[in-house]
Amino acid sequence: MNNMIDLINNIKNTLKNDEYIENEMMKKHTTFRIGGPAKVFVKPKNVNQIIEIINLCNKHNVSYFILGNGSNLLVSDSGYMGVVIQIHQYNFSNLEVIKNDENNYILRVGAGMLMRNLSIEASLLSLEGLEDIIDIPGTVGGGISMNASFLGTGLIKPLRKVKIITPEGVLIELTKEECGFYHRGSILRDKKYLVIEATFELKKGNKIKIQKTMTTNTEKRY
């Protein structure tokens, strides 16, 4: 318990008042609206803050949990006696578009962006390859970590690399091959790597065709 008190005091010195909450009910952050209080719930604004929080958890021997959109989570009524680190559209949904050439674009995407929003953004740019994720609930980080897909190839085919923070608090970049994807999982998930940003390579396509594929995917689902 002393560890937790020391940790909370350290977090208070590290984050602003609106960046952490004590005893936050997890049911407010899960799609199924279940879950008791998380001892500390943090909403970091940048990578340095995440690293600092992970280092503090390690120092005080307190566990932490990475939360995305909460769409694939069942949290017990007794809650979570640790630190929940939220990577969501409110704090990590940056999008950078880099033109390689007329037909080839690089998208650098914050892990908190919702998969649906990424699919829409790509379609508006007439970029093909992310039509399958239009109706998968959750963030890009959560989706990559569990290798989410629907009918087609999901996020992984156009993925080139990911920026992650290791459980030791080290920021590194991994190629797609180094992520070790398998059906509904990856090394990222197994090793508790926190995904912070993903880089995709997409080809220019026909906007109408892309949006039709998205509509067809939605129709097949419902």
Ligand SMILES: Cc1cc2nc3c(=O)[nH]c(=O)nc-3n(C[C@H](O)[C@H](O)[C@H](O)COP(=O)(O)OP(=O)(O)OC[C@H]3O[C@@H](n4cnc5c(N)ncnc54)[C@H](O)[C@@H]3O)c2cc1C
């Ligand atoms: C109605 C419904 C339909 C679905 N349909 C599909 C489908 O068609 N295809 C499919 O593949 N999946 C489907 N899913 C599952 C979906 O892939 C997951 O809900 C989604 O990937 C979870 O993302 P999230 O951001 O909500 O993660 P959360 O639910 O918040 O967390 C889930 C896991 O991901 C980890 N995580 C979250 N963010 C990160 C991050 N930034 N870095 C590292 N780890 C992270 C968490 O620690 C946790 O272990 C469906 C789920 C629901 C509820």
